[in-house]
Structure formats: C-alpha cells, structure tokens
Amino acid sequence: MAAGVLFPKPHDQVLLALAGFGAAGILAGSFLNRAPNRLANGVATALWHAPPLEAGAAMAGLAALAALAFHPKDKPRSAMTFGAAMLILWGCLSGAGRLASLFALSDPSAARYSLGAAFWILMATALLALLDAAQRANLGLLARAGLIAALGAGFALTANSGAFADLSLAKEFASHRDIFFIELRRHIVLVASAVFFALAISAPLTALVLRRPSARGLVFSGLGILQTIPSIALFGLLMAPLTALSQQFPLLRAWGINGAGAAPAIIALTLYSLLPLTRGFFTGVSEVAADVKDAAAGMGFSARQTFLLVELPLAWPALVSGLRVVTIQAIGLAAVAALIGAGGLGAFVFQGIGQYALDLVLVGAIPIILQALAASFGFQMLLAARRGS
Amino acid sequence: MIELRGVSKAFGAAPAVVDLSLSIGRGAFFVLIGPSGCGKSTVLRMINAMIACDRGAIELRGEDIRAMDPVRLRRGIGYVIQSVGLFPHWTIEKNIGAVPRLLGWSRETLAARVEEIAALLQIDRELLRRYPHQLSGGQQQRAGVARALAADPDIVLMDEPFAALDPVSRASLQDEMRRLHAETGKTFVFVTHDMDEALRLATHIAVMKDGRLVQTAAPRDLLNRPEDEFVREFFGREAMGLRLLDFVAVRDRMRGRPRAPETIGADASLRDALALMIERRCSRLSVTDGGGGKISEIDIADIIKGQDAT
Amino acid sequence: MRPDAAAALSAAGRFARRPGLWLFLLLVAAIFLMPSAGILFHALFPDDRHLIYSRATFLELTLAHCQLVALSSLAAAAAGIGLGVFATRESGREFAPVVRAMAAIGQTFPPVAVLALAIPALGYGAPPALAALALYAALPVLEGSITGLDGVPASARDAARGIGFSPFELLWRIELPLAAPFILAGLRTAVIINIGTATIASSAGALSLGSPILEGLSAANPAYVVEGGIIAALLAICVDRGFDWLSELLKQK
Ligand SMILES: Nc1ncnc2c1ncn2[C@@H]1O[C@H](COP(=O)(O)OP(=O)(O)OP(=O)(O)O)[C@@H](O)[C@H]1O
Ligand SMILES: [Mg+2]
Numbered sequence: 001m002a003a004g005v006l007f008p009k010p011h012d013q014v015l016l017a018l019a020g021f022g023a024a025g026i027l028a029g030s031f032l033n034r035a036p037n038r039l040a041n042g043v044a045t046a047l048w049h050a051p052p053l054e055a056g057a058a059m060a061g062l063a064a065l066a067a068l069a070f071h072p073k074d075k076p077r078s079a080m081t082f083g084a085a086m087l088i089l090w091g092c093l094s095g096a097g098r099l100a101s102l103f104a105l106s107d108p109s110a111a112r113y114s115l116g117a118a119f120w121i122l123m124a125t126a127l128l129a130l131l132d133a134a135q136r137a138n139l140g141l142l143a144r145a146g147l148i149a150a151l152g153a154g155f156a157l158t159a160n161s162g163a164f165a166d167l168s169l170a171k172e173f174a175s176h177r178d179i180f181f182i183e184l185r186r187h188i189v190l191v192a193s194a195v196f197f198a199l200a201i202s203a204p205l206t207a208l209v210l211r212r213p214s215a216r217g218l219v220f221s222g223l224g225i226l227q228t229i230p231s232i233a234l235f236g237l238l239m240a241p242l243t244a245l246s247q248q249f250p251l252l253r254a255w256g257i258n259g260a261g262a263a264p265a266i267i268a269l270t271l272y273s274l275l276p277l278t279r280g281f282f283t284g285v286s287e288v289a290a291d292v293k294d295a296a297a298g299m300g301f302s303a304r305q306t307f308l309l310v311e312l313p314l315a316w317p318a319l320v321s322g323l324r325v326v327t328i329q330a331i332g333l334a335a336v337a338a339l340i341g342a343g344g345l346g347a348f349v350f351q352g353i354g355q356y357a358l359d360l361v362l363v364g365a366i367p368i369i370l371q372a373l374a375a376s377f378g379f380q381m382l383l384a385a386r387r388g389s
Numbered sequence: 390m391i392e393l394r395g396v397s398k399a400f401g402a403a404p405a406v407v408d409l410s411l412s413i414g415r416g417a418f419f420v421l422i423g424p425s426g427c428g429k430s431t432v433l434r435m436i437n438a439m440i441a442c443d444r445g446a447i448e449l450r451g452e453d454i455r456a457m458d459p460v461r462l463r464r465g466i467g468y469v470i471q472s473v474g475l476f477p478h479w480t481i482e483k484n485i486g487a488v489p490r491l492l493g494w495s496r497e498t499l500a501a502r503v504e505e506i507a508a509l510l511q512i513d514r515e516l517l518r519r520y521p522h523q524l525s526g527g528q529q530q531r532a533g534v535a536r537a538l539a540a541d542p543d544i545v546l547m548d549e550p551f552a553a554l555d556p557v558s559r560a561s562l563q564d565e566m567r568r569l570h571a572e573t574g575k576t577f578v579f580v581t582h583d584m585d586e587a588l589r590l591a592t593h594i595a596v597m598k599d600g601r602l603v604q605t606a607a608p609r610d611l612l613n614r615p616e617d618e619f620v621r622e623f624f625g626r627e628a629m630g631l632r633l634l635d636f637v638a639v640r641d642r643m644r645g646r647p648r649a650p651e652t653i654g655a656d657a658s659l660r661d662a663l664a665l666m667i668e669r670r671c672s673r674l675s676v677t678d679g680g681g682g683k684i685s686e687i688d689i690a691d692i693i694k695g696q697d698a699t
Numbered sequence: 700m701r702p703d704a705a706a707a708l709s710a711a712g713r714f715a716r717r718p719g720l721w722l723f724l725l726l727v728a729a730i731f732l733m734p735s736a737g738i739l740f741h742a743l744f745p746d747d748r749h750l751i752y753s754r755a756t757f758l759e760l761t762l763a764h765c766q767l768v769a770l771s772s773l774a775a776a777a778a779g780i781g782l783g784v785f786a787t788r789e790s791g792r793e794f795a796p797v798v799r800a801m802a803a804i805g806q807t808f809p810p811v812a813v814l815a816l817a818i819p820a821l822g823y824g825a826p827p828a829l830a831a832l833a834l835y836a837a838l839p840v841l842e843g844s845i846t847g848l849d850g851v852p853a854s855a856r857d858a859a860r861g862i863g864f865s866p867f868e869l870l871w872r873i874e875l876p877l878a879a880p881f882i883l884a885g886l887r888t889a890v891i892i893n894i895g896t897a898t899i900a901s902s903a904g905a906l907s908l909g910s911p912i913l914e915g916l917s918a919a920n921p922a923y924v925v926e927g928g929i930i931a932a933l934l935a936i937c938v939d940r941g942f943d944w945l946s947e948l949l950k951q952k
Binding site for chain 3: 012013014017114117120128131132135136224225227228229230231232233234236237239240243328331332333335336339340346349350352353354356358359361362364365368369372373375376
C-alpha cells in the first residue's frame with residue numbers, strides 16, 4: 001500500500017518502457033556525429049547541444065510519454081501519445097537538421113554530419129509509441145494510411161524547404177539524386193518482372209499440383225530446396241550457364257541476356273517466388289470447402305463458373321498473402337542483385353560499404369525498407385478492402 | 390476442514406459470488422449445485438487459491454489460505470477441472486502421475502500408484518500408453534479424475550467430473566466415488582448440474598443462485614423442506630416426491646406375510662419397488678432377504694402413506 | 700546371427716536411403732575435393748588465371764560461416780524465446796500487441812537492409828554481421844514462440860496451475876514442450892535466412908562462404924563464384940534437411 005502511494009501503478013507499462021528506452025538512448029548515444037570529411041570518424045554530439053527549442057521538444061515529448069503511462073483513460077491517452085510522439089519526431093528531425101546547419105557555418109565545407117544512435121533510438125521510440133497508440137485505439141487501416149500519408153507529407157515538405165540540407169545523408173542523396181531515381185526504377189522493374197513471371201509460372205504449376213496429387217511432394221520439395229539456397233549463391237550459379245548460353249546464341253545476347261545483369265537476377269528472384277506463390281494458391285484453392293463446391297455444382301454452375309465465382313473469391317486471401325510474401329522477399333533480394341551488376345537500390349548499399357561511405361549505405365537501405373513496408377501495407381489494404389466489400 | 394466466511398468475488402463489475410459462507414466438515418461429501426453461471430466453479434477455484442476472493446476469508450484445515458504458498462496448497466488438494474485439461478503431450482500414464490512426480494515420489498511407488506488408481510477408475514491398462522486425443526471424452530474425464538486422486542490428497546475438488554459419461558459408466562463411477570469416500574474419509578467438494586447425482590453422492594448439498602447460497606442441507610432434508618420456490622423448482626417439482634422415495638429402503642416399510650407372487654429385495658429403495666409395481670401392474674410385492682427367501686410384503690399404500698414421515 | 704545380420708543390413712539400407720545423408724556427404728566431398736577440381740574448372744572456364752580460391756581453405760570458410768550462423772542463431776533463439784515467454788506471461792501481457800506487431804513489421808525489413816544498417820552502427824567485420832544476423836533472426840523465433848505459447852490449450856494451463864505446478868514448472872514442463880514445434884519452425888526460418896545473409900556479410904569484411912563469391916564477382920572470375928556458391932547452397936540444403944529431421948524427431952516424442 002505504501003509503495004503504491006509513493007509510486008502509482010502505471011496504466012500503460014508499454015509507454016513507460018518506451019520512455020525509458022528513449023531516455024537511455026539520449027544519455028548513452030550520440031545524436032549527431034561531426035566529422036571533418038566524408039571518410040573520417042566523427043565526434044559525438046549529444047542531443048542537448050541541439051537548438052534548445054528542438055532539444056526541448058524531444059525531451060518534453062519523452063517526458064510526456066512517461067507521464068501519459070499513468071493516465072487512467074485509454075482513449076485520451078492514445079490521442080495524447082500521438083501528440084507526444086509527433087513532438088519527439090519533429091524535435092529529432094528538425095534538431096538534427098538545424099544542429100548540422102549551425103556546425104556548417106564554422107566548419108570547412110568537407111565536413112560531414114551523420115545521424116547518431118541517439119537520433120535513431122528516439123525515432124524508433126516515437127514510431128513504436130505511435131504503433132502502440134494506433135493499436136490501442138484500434139485504428140482502422142484507412143486511418144492508419146491517412147496517418148502515414150500525413151507523416152510522409154510533413155516530412156517531404158520539411159525536407160523540400162532544405163531543413164536537412166546540411167546532413168550528410170541529405171548530401172549523399174543530393175549528389176546521387178539523378179542515379180537514385182534510375183536505380184529506384186530498376187529496383188522496381190526487377191521486383192515487378194520477377195513477380196510477373198512467378199505468377200505466370202505458378203498458376204499452371206498450381207493447376208498441376210491440384211490435378212496430380214502424386215506430383216505434389218516433388219514440386220513442393222523441389223521448390224523448397226530452391227528457396228533455401230542463399231541468394232548470392234543462386235545468382236552466381238546462374239551466371240555461368242547464362243554466359244555459356246549467350247555465347248552460343250547471339251540472339252539472346254541481342255536481347256541483352258547474358259551472364260551478368262538483370263537476366264540472372266530476374267530468373268533467381270522468380271525462382272525464389274515460386275514456392276510461396278504456389279503454396280499460397282494451392283492452400284487457397286484446396287481449402288475451399290468441398291461442400292461449398294458441391295453446392296455450386298448443385299445450383300447448376302459450370303466448372304468454369306464455379307472456379308470464377310466461387311473458388312477464386314474464396315481463395316483470394318491466401319492468394320494475396322502469397323503475393324505479399326513474394327513481393328516483400330523480392331524487394332529484399334533485389335538489393336543483393338546489385339552484386340551481379342543488375343543495379344537497383346542495392347547498388348548504393350554495396351557501393352557505400354565498399355567505399356566506407358556509411359551515409360551512402362543508408363541512401364540505399366532506407367528506401368528498400370520503406371518499399372518493403374509500403375508493399376506489405378498495400379497488400380494488407382487490398383485484403384481488407386476485399387473483406388469489407 | 391474448509392471454512393468460507395463472507396466470501397465475495399466480482400469479475401469487473403459483475404458479481405460472481407456474493408457474501409458466501411460455507412462450513413465443510415472433515416469427511417463430508419459436499420455437493421454444490423445450481424444453474425449455469427451461478428458461481429460454482431468460482432467457489433472451487435477460490436478454495437484452491439486459483440482465484441483470490443475480493444472480500445471474506447477462506448480457511449483450510451484451520452489455516453487462512455492467504456498465508457499459505459499457493460503451489461504447496463494446491464499439491465495437497467485434488468482438483469478435477471471442468472474442461473478436463475489433460476496435458477496433450479503426455480501419455481495418460483504420465484498425466485495421472487503428474488502431481489506425485491512433482492512431489493518427488495520414487496519411480497516404483499509412482500508406477501504402483503498409477504496402476505492402482507487406474508484400476509479403481511476402470512481405466513484400461515492399454516489406455517495408459519495413449520495420448521489424450523486418442524481417448525473418448527468419457528475416458529478423458531476418468532483420467533482427469535485419476536490425476537486428481539493420484540497423490541492421495543485428503544481434500545478433493547471436482548468440477549462436473551462425470552458430465553461426459555454415459556449413464557451406465559456414470560452410475561458405476563458414482564458408486565466408486567461413494568465407496569472411496571466411505572473407505573478413505575476424504576473430504577469431497579463436488580460440483581454438478583445433475584440432481585440425481587447430487588442426491589446419490591452427497592452428505593450435504595448447497596444450492597446456489599446468482600452467486601448466493603440459497604440453502605444448505607442434507608439431501609433428505611432438502612427434499613422434505615425446500616427453502617423456497619427456487620429450490621423446489623430446481624429439484625423438479627413433480628419429481629421431488631419420487632426422489633424422496635430413494636432415501637427409504639423397502640425393509641423400513643414392509644409389513645405382514647409374503648403373499649404376492651412378484652418379489653423385491655429388502656435393501657432396494659421404495660422408488661425401485663414402486664417402479665416394479667408399475668411395470669408388473671400389481672400393488673403388492675413380496676420382500677426377499679439376502680438369501681432369496683421371502684420374509685415379508687410391501688403394499689403400495691404403505692409407500693405413499695409413509696412419504697413425509699421421518 | 701542371421702537375423703542380426705539381416706537387421707543390420709536393413710538398418711544400413713534405411714540409413715542409405717536418407718537423402719539428407721547423401722547431401723551431407725556431398726557437402727563434405729565438395730569442401731575437401733574442391734581444390735583438386737582444377738582441371739574441371741579449367742575445362743569449364745577456359746582461362747589461364749588462378750581458378751581455385753586460395754585465400755582460405757574451403758573448410759575454414761565453411762567453419763567460419765557456420766560459426767557466424769550458429770552464434771547468431773543461438774543468441775536469436777535466447778532473445779526470441781525469452782521475449783516470447785515474457786510477452787505471454789501475466790506481467791508482460793500488456794506488451795504482447797507491440798511485441799507481436801514489432802515481430803511482424805520487423806520481418807518485412809529485408810535481411811540485407813538490416814545488415815546494411817548494422818554497419819554504420821557497429822562498423823566492419825564479424826561483430827556487426829553477428830549482431831545484425833542475431834537481431835533479424837530473433838524475429839521469426841519470437842513469432843514462433845508467441846504463436847506456440849498462445850496456442851497452449853487454456854484448459855491444460857488451468858489444470859496444471861490447479862493441481863500445483865509452480866509457474867516455472869508450468870512453463871518448462873507444459874508450455875514450452877507444447878510450443879516447441881512452432882519455436883523450431885521459427886528457428887528454421889531464422890537459420891536458413893542467416894545462412895543466406897552470412898554469405899552477403901563478407902561484403903562487410905566477415906569471413907564466410909560469400910568471400911569467394913564476392914571476390915569472384917568483383918574480379919570477374921566465375922570459377923570462384925561457382926565454388927563458393929556450390930558449397931553455400933549445399934550447406935543450406937543440408938541444414939534444412941537437418942531441421943526436417945529434428946521436427947520429425949519432435950513429432951515422434
Ligand atoms: N475468469 C473470469 N473472468 C470473467 N468472468 C468470469 C470468469 N470466470 C467466471 N466468470 C463469470 O462468473 C460467473 C460465475 O461463473 P462460474 O464459472 O463460477 O459459473 P458455474 O456456476 O461454474 O457455471 P457452469 O455450471 O456453467 O460451469 C459467470 O457469470 C461467469 O461469466
Ligand atoms: Mg462451472
């Protein structure tokens with residue numbers, strides 16, 4: 001009882017834990033690293049050296065999270081958590097940008113300012129708090145989409161105004177701006193063509209597996225083995241035969257198919273996609289209950305109508321989940337394809353790793369992650385929309 | 390043995406048990422009965438400290454349960470949960486031996502005990518090696534009861550343990566319980582929906598409604614003097630008289646010399662006698678003793694007349 | 700004598716019919732015989748360059764690779780199971796939705812991207828690779844643990860508590876064994892992904908089977924690529940088979 005008076009029981013332990021995590025991040029890590037040039041190691045700068053308004057906002061947001069943990073009512077707590085998280089996000093982003101600009105006034109132009117651990121920990125804290133609030137408030141997908149769009153728009157506007165221009169991440173992005181969009185397009189093309197080919201192959205494969213139960217074990221275990229092979233190994237193993245083929249057949253070379261580049265990448269990505277897609281289709285269609293199919297047949301549906309009007313709609317969720325898995329996987333694996341000269345956002349990642357230019361790594365890695373998240377969210381929306389209608 | 394004093398429990402705003410006081414003596418066969426949702430299971434779970442009561446106190450063997458280590462407390466009490474809850478990854482044998490194993494019994498003692506208890510509850514030796522999902526619902530319930538009794542606890546809590554059994558095995562297990570109770574003097578707290586089961590087994594019956602105690606009494610007193618309309622209704626108004634006949638043996642009402650051709654044993658209940666009369670379309674039966682010799686006679690008028698006596 | 704011999708023979712027959720065994724032997728052969736396959740590579744890639752990777756022996760590469768995967772997977776298993784247990788306890792229930800969402804969202808992060816993020820944070824070499832692999836691999840294990848522990852029938856948990864299992868005994872004897880297949884499935888996903896990511900980790904300076912592949916790619920020497928690729932692929936397939944066998948074993952128990 002006495003302990004209860006001294007330390008009231010929190011109503012939301014998650015918020016309290018997040019606030020503690022954020023505070024530990026501020027104390028332990030550097031907010032911004034200030035380095036004399038692109039390759040040198042930086043000197044750590046803590047959050048409290050940032051302009052007072054922004055630093056204050058971030059810390060106030062964190063304190064608010066801790067205080068909100070003791071708010072008894074769920075609804076207002078979620079709403080205020082949202083506000084506190086926004087405060088932290090703004091404080092971090094704007095604080096880092098303005099701190100870099102302040103340093104830039106006195107430093108030589110080669111100096112670089114990269115984001116430190118404290119920055120990332122605070123961002124993670126704020127985003128997790130948002131996630132928790134959204135889940136507690138039982139926010140629908142549409143509301144979440146709106147929230148994400150608003151966050152994205154806010155970020156884009158601030159970025160456009162040049163608030164982050166002095167951060168080395170922004171500098172790397174600016175200096176690679178032209179190729180960035182080319183590589184982004186390449187990345188998307190790699191993923192899209194792989195998913196397209198995988199769809200085209202897995203549809204007849206599913207039909208085969210459905211008709212011939214005897215082929216089931218062979219197909220699935222074969223695709224399963226393909227799935228386990230490390231991506232770069234598969235890329236590499238495809239290169240040699242493709243090189244040989246393109247030397248044999250000039251026509252292939254004329255189409256741009258040779259050992260390196262997009263061809264082995266798309267083939268490998270397609271191969272990886274086959275198992276999840278085929279399995280998704282197979283479970284989707286085969287789990288449509290037999291009595292539903294019987295009823296359809298009994299009402300006089302033809303086999304074609306049964307498939308189009310009954311089986312396909314009922315199998316839809318499994319289809320979409322299969323597509324979701326495949327797309328996310330392909331986005332990640334396409335990054336590796338940069339190693340065999342297929343381009344894509346992975347090019348920045350591996351170029352950055354090779355040159356020890358860590359901000360260049362981020363220029364590749366962050367958009368890859370965002371793409372995967374966007375794809376995942378998009379497919380969830382698709383599923384929900386279908387369920388709603 | 391078990392003492393509940395002014396115990397209350399609410400889940401959120403909804404009260405499940407309200408100001409309940411019970412005194413369960415050593416060696417009692419105490420049956421809790423009442424409509425679904427009236428709080429019977431909650432009472433059982435408060436006794437073994439699975440649920441803490443909001444108000445009031447519970448004493449076990451003279452000691453407040455709040456002062457006891459709940460784990461040790463529970464190991465000393467047999468408990469059959471309503472949904473059986475056998476461990477799916479263990480064989481029946483291992484399930485039955487769960488508590489003795491926790492208590493660190495030796496391998497031999499454990500094996501012997503499992504065998505003994507399985508025989509008592511008519512669980513086939515062959516079933517012992519199977520997994521729960523390979524058993525019928527009734528067999529699972531038996532295994533659940535066996536698990537509760539395995540460590541030989543002096544208090545046994547049973548939450549509708551025979552609900553999934555067919556009438557024949559149910560009756561035979563009820564006999565087994567009665568025998569076990571008589572032989573060992575264990576204290577049973579038993580929850581059921583089934584009135585006949587309650588009347589058959591109980592030394593005391595507590596009728597509950599909406600979390601409150603309506604009446605506690607010995608079975609016969611309950612039938613003779615139901616507290617109110619609810620109890621009367623619950624015991625099946627029309628059948629109450631018939632049920633009362635269960636408690637009187639033919640021996641107590643027989644009179645005169647045996648003349649009727651049809652016979653009935655002296656230890657049968659009046660209800661059995663009445664049933665036989667109706668079946669055979671006669672109004673008198675000769676009464677036989679254990680050896681089969683006719684010793685007296687019972688008349689339908691005597692069955693009916695004597696109903697509310699004693 | 701005769702029945703014994705027959706039994707031994709049939710046991711040997713069963714043994715020989717396990718594809719996993721042959722794959723494993725193939726892997727061992729590949730590791731040790733690769734250096735003597737020079738003639739083969741010369742025939743395949745008519746080139747007078749050095750065609751057998753020689754910075755490290757293939758055994759060293761394989762062991763380094765396995766070490767990377769084993770250490771990170773062990774750490775991931777400990778973290779994933781620990782967090783999963785925490786999120787399914789009474790005291791951690793509140794964290795379950797966030798933890799679950801984190802596991803789901805975290806798994807949409809491509810493993811390569813996680814590896815890429817670890818480098819700015821932790822530098823080059825084996826430690827950041829280890830950390831990235833462990834971090835990523837913890838997520839499927841976590842998801843498996845939560846699914847498995849949540850799937851324990853409430854009645855079994857209730858009964859165990861009711862007949863006097865202590866919280867630890869309940870976890871150790873009832874909940875974890877029942878959740879084991881799901882945890883193992885998560886671990887399998889984690890390990891297979893890790894074998895793949897460890898290959899790429901050599902781009903950040905960790906020694907692994909990816910080293911010959913990457914060197915082959917940058918020096919346009921396809922022989923290196925094939926050598927590393929074959930061993931890495933065989934390793935992954937063997938480990939996958941191993942998990943097959945483990946889960947069979949678990950089912951029989
Ligand atoms: N863990 C719980 N959380 C919330 N409410 C509960 C819980 N356990 C029981 N209740 C509620 O308490 C009341 C009494 O439940 P209890 O299980 O004791 O009934 P019962 O008499 O055993 O019913 P039955 O004969 O159907 O088993 C019910 O209204 C039930 O909904
Ligand atoms: Mg009940």
